Amino acid sequence: MKNTLGKLERLKSKKLIEKLYQSGNSVKSFPLRMMYIQTEHTSDFPAQIGVSVPKRNFKLAVDRNRIKRLMRESYRLQKGIVYDQIEEPYIFMISYIGTEEIKYEEVYSKMNTLLTLFIEHSKNRIN
RNA sequence: AUAGCAGAUCUAUCUUAUCGUCAUGUGAAAAUGUGAAGGAAAGUCCGGACAUCAAAGAGUAGUAUAGCGGAUAACGUCCGUCCAGCGAGAGUUGAGGACAAGUGCAACAGAAAGAAAGUACAGUUCGGCUGUAGUGAAACCAGGUAAACUCUAUACGAUGCAAUGCCAUGUAAAUUAGAGCUCGAGAGCUACUCGCUCAAUUCUAAAGGGUAGGCAGAUAGAUUCUAAGAGUAAUUUUAGAACUAGAUAAAUGAUAAGAACCUUCAAAGGGACAGAAUUCGGCUUAUUGAUCUGCUAUAUUU
C-alpha cells in the first residue's frame, strides 16, 4: 500500500460534512478530535478525511495552515492502521481543539492513539 | 570621529536523500519531466481593467478633491515649484480656493463679539466723533471661524467574480389569505422626480418543501529584464530577450544529513512579519538581519 493522500481521498462534499456533524460519533485524543460516520461517499477509497482548525483558537492563517499540514502528514503515514481493519466506507473529520501549536512528533503519536481508539470504538459498536 | 537627514536593494538561506500535495506535458498503463506564495499576498482606504444592468436617458440630491504646473489608463498617488509652520543644518510637515454673496457660531474675560451700550487717557469740527490703553484666539464698526452650513471650480451612472454565462440535480404548476387581468397588479436603472420599456398559468404575504454540484469567467499582462534615446524629475519612446502559482473544506509539506550566518570561551541555542483566492497602480499598517548611495552639523589632524 502506498502512503498517498490525493484529492479524491479528501472530504470535500458539503452535504457529507453536514451529515457527519449532525449524526456522527467522535473519539478524542487531546488535542485531536475525530468525528466519524459509516456512509457511502464520492470515491473508491476505504475512507475520506478532512481536517479543520478553528479560527477562534488560531487567528493567523499561517498557523492554521501549518497545523492542518501536520495533521494531514501524520494521517497519511498512519492510515494503514485504519484501512486494514474497516470493511465498509467511512468519512472522517479531524479537528484540532487545542489552543497552542505542538510539534510534529507529538501530532504523530496523538494521531496513532486516535486511530487505534477509533478501531476499538467501531468494533464495539458492531458487536 | 561623533551625531543626524534622505533614498535604494535583498528578505534568514543553500545542497542532497526518502515519503508526499496541486497544476500541467508525455505515455495504453506502470511511470516520468516541468512549474508552484509576498514585500507586504494583510487592512479594504483610494483609483482603474473586466462583467452585468432593454439607450449605461434627463434633472435634483449626494460624495470626493482644492496654491501653480506636469506625469499617468486613472487616482485622494507620484514629480517639480511657490508660500507657510518646525529645525542650527541636511531636511521635514501642510484638506494651502472663497467670510468684499448670504446664514450661523463665538465659553470665560471684556463697555462691546449684531443690533445695544460705553470705562480711562489724548485729540477734537464738542457728535462716542477719532485714536490709544485694558479684555480676549479674534475687536472703536469692522474683524475671526468654511476638517460650520454654504459658494466657486473639477470629477463621479449603479452594482460587484458570491459579477456574469452555460450545463446538471431536485421538489409542489401543491396549501391558506389578499390583490390584479389592458381604465393594468407588478417588474426593470439604482436616493428622489420625470421619462422610457416589459407585463398576466400574474403578483404579495404566511407556513412548508427542495437544491447548495460541475464547466467557463481564471491567469500573457497598462507584464518582467536589458540596452539606447527624450525629460530637472515623476515618467516615457524604440529595439531585443523571457514566460512567471492558479487552488475552491482550498495545493506549495514532513523527516534526516551537511554547509554558511548570528549570540557565546565553550556546550548549546536562534532565523522577523506573515500564506495567493479575478486582476493591476497606489496608500496605510506589521516586521528580522543586513548591504549600498547621496548629504548636513560639530570637533580634531594634515
Added chain:
RNA sequence: GGCUCCAUAGUUCAACUGAAUAGAAUAUCAGAUUUCGGCUCUGAGGGUUGCAGGUUUGAAUCCUGCUGGAGUCA
C-alpha cells in the same frame, strides 16, 4: 471575496451639529438605622471618553489612520 455598523465609570446607558469640574442608574466602600444581617437613608471613591495624529483659542463631539468587536450578501 465584497459591503455596513459599533466602541464613554466594574456593568447598562446619557451628554442637541464644539465651550471647560463628562452625568444617571446599578455595583463597590464608609457612616446611620438594627441584637446581627437584609431592605431603607446619607456620603465618598471610581474615566488618559479604544489607540495615534490633525483642524480649532478650545475636541467625548469634526477629519484621517490604526486596534478590537458585531452584522449582512450565493
